Amino acid sequence: MHSVSPTNQEQFHLRILLNHVKRATCFEDLKRIEGQDEPCQTFTQTCLELGLVEDDKEWERVLNEAKLSLMPYQMRMLFVRLLIHCNPLASQDLWETFKSDLSDDFARNMSAENAIKNAYREIQRILEIENKSLADFPTMPQNVEYDEDYDMYDPVYDQ
Numbered sequence: 009m010h011s012v013s014p015t016n017q018e019q020f021h022l023r024i025l026l027n028h029v030k031r032a033t034c035f036e037d038l039k040r041i042e043g044q045d046e047p048c049q050t051f052t053q054t055c056l057e058l059g060l061v062e063d064d065k066e067w068e069r070v071l072n073e074a075k076l077s078l079m080p081y082q083m084r085m086l087f088v089r090l091l092i093h094c095n096p097l098a099s100q101d102l103w104e105t106f107k108s109d110l111s112d113d114f115a116r117n118m119s120a121e122n123a124i125k126n127a128y129r130e131i132q133r134i135l136e137i138e139n140k141s142l143a144d145f146p147t148m149p150q151n152v153e154y155d156e157d158y159d160m161y162d163p164v165y166d167q
Contacts, residue, residue: 014095015144021051024060052097064096071106080113084127088134091145100147103128 009027012020025038032038039047039054048054055061067090074086087102087110096102103110108120111127118126128149132142142148 017095017097017147018051021055021061024055025051028058028060056097061097064098064102067094067096067102068105071102071109075106075109080110080127081130083110084130085134088131088138088140091135091148092138092140098147099145100149103148 009023012023014020022035022038025032029038036047038051039049041048041054041057048057052061056063070090071083071087074083078086083106087106090096090102091099107124107127108115110131111120111123114123114126117123135141135144142150
């Protein structure tokens with residue numbers, strides 16, 4: 009069986025199920041859990057419900073702890089590290105939960121909405137520095153309009 013990167017979530021979880029579910033004859037069988045009438049929607053959901061993978065609670069704890077001691081730009085860098093190295097299952101949910109903490113420094117000079125958009129833009133920029141893009145994380149929002157008046161240069165990221 010071929011290896012699959014955890015960044016390809018559905019394929020990765022399909023591979024896990026293929027290694028654990030016995031007597032499956034079709035993809036639908038892989039999504040069925042004993043005792044449930046309906047199959048799960050995704051292979052990822054099936055793996056979660058079977059206890060074959062963990063949810064994102066650990067990454068939530070990391071970000072909750074980080075917001076107590078890190079500056080927002082440091083939190084954005086941490087968020088990118090989590091995306092790249094920890095492969096959260098629901099990165100969009102992490103973004104939604106922590107977007108105000110990730111954009112707090114921008115919120116001092118602009119509306120909350122623009123602050124969040126610019127924080128997201130910074131995350132995208134940090135990903136590009138790491139040779140990644142938002143397209144590598146399909147659960148993250150992909151089309152965000154930005155405040156064009158904001159100057160993105162920040163020497164902290166260029167070190």
